[in-house]
Amino acid sequence: MIQPKKLTTKMTIEQIVTYFNEEIKEIENYLCITRSSTTQINQCRKLDALQYNAALIKKEAIRRASENVANLLLGFECVIGAIRSELLMWVLIKKDMPNQAWDRLIAAQMGYLDASRSDKGFAHCLKRLRELEQIESQIFPPQVFVSAGFVSKKIDCSICGERYSKCEHLQGMPYMGLFCEVIHRDPVGDHVAIVKIPADKRCRIVSVKTKDGNRDKLSWEVTPYKEGEKFEENEPLEAEMIFMSMDRYPYYDSTDKVIGTMPNI
């Protein structure tokens, strides 16, 4: 594994920030389509190690009950994950895998947005988020997004485990290095709707039925129907969609988790 520079336990906060910033700045040089895929993957593995280091320091900050430092490290974890997702997006585009590349693009966007929420020092991440939104509109065709709605009897807080209405934590805000999320108890599906701006852009129509087979909305490739599948003219349009994605933090996925089992990578 390619390791980033050594991190010592005696570093001050300023030194830790400088350490992560310098490592990240160097890796950001690889954030464009013309860089070789091999070097980009090498940088992703470097980010895996960097993220591990960020998690270690965060754990120590949590042990010391230092919330500001823990939230700062949470921000670095988000940024590291976002950059790795962005690098993998370019790798996957070059490997002719647009659906997987799309998921990485969205993971990167989520990472930058979360980073900006984690600590004031990451406000500049919104600029990168805007740039990724431009890449989305320039590289990928427009997508049709879906949003699922469901109801639940009780909602609890992910930070303290209490009823969300009774505790002090607010959904989406950082607390001691973790984001507060709402945990739904006994959820039941309510509806699925087509929306212009979804919470999660991974939730979208991925293919539609045509007379020759299922047409992928990104690659435009048509996969012939399997036995028993058929297309009928003048019938309602049938489409395949992802209406819910359970992984709230896709940018945390390691390089191997994303490309480990993919052929030719």
Add this chain to the structure above:
Amino acid sequence: MSIDVHDYIPVSEKLKEFGIATPCKLSFLPSNLEKAMTIGELRQYVESDTVRTILRKNKIPYEEIFSEDEQPLYLQQYSFEWFGPCIFIPAGLLIQDPNLLSITINLISSFLYDLFKNSSDGQASLDVILEQADGSCKKIHYSGPADGLSKIPDIVKELESKK
């Protein structure tokens, strides 16, 4: 951005049908109170609880219509829009405390500013039900950028002055 003001069902009558007393303080109504035929049909947005916490942390008094174990089901919609609660202002409350609604809206706006970080996609929707002295009600529905929520108290003031 859109702000719609229209007549709403008399809340106290509707709550009475369900055997529930009308609150005297600011409170949160189920989002579908108008159409629900039974208590079991009632729904509230998850963000109702977020606003409860914001108010509690800032010592803004509010009243619960339902007990802890009888809360309406929580509705979660996965959109980049923040679906705020349906805030009920009983008749006369704003005479006692004229700044209550504007303080509440400011606190919500401040939270949304942190949540969306000025993202242009960050949309919010919120309902305010204003009860009149005769028991009739007006609904102000807001949908748009989070920073536009501040327009709601002005509209409510205008409605109050027309009485």
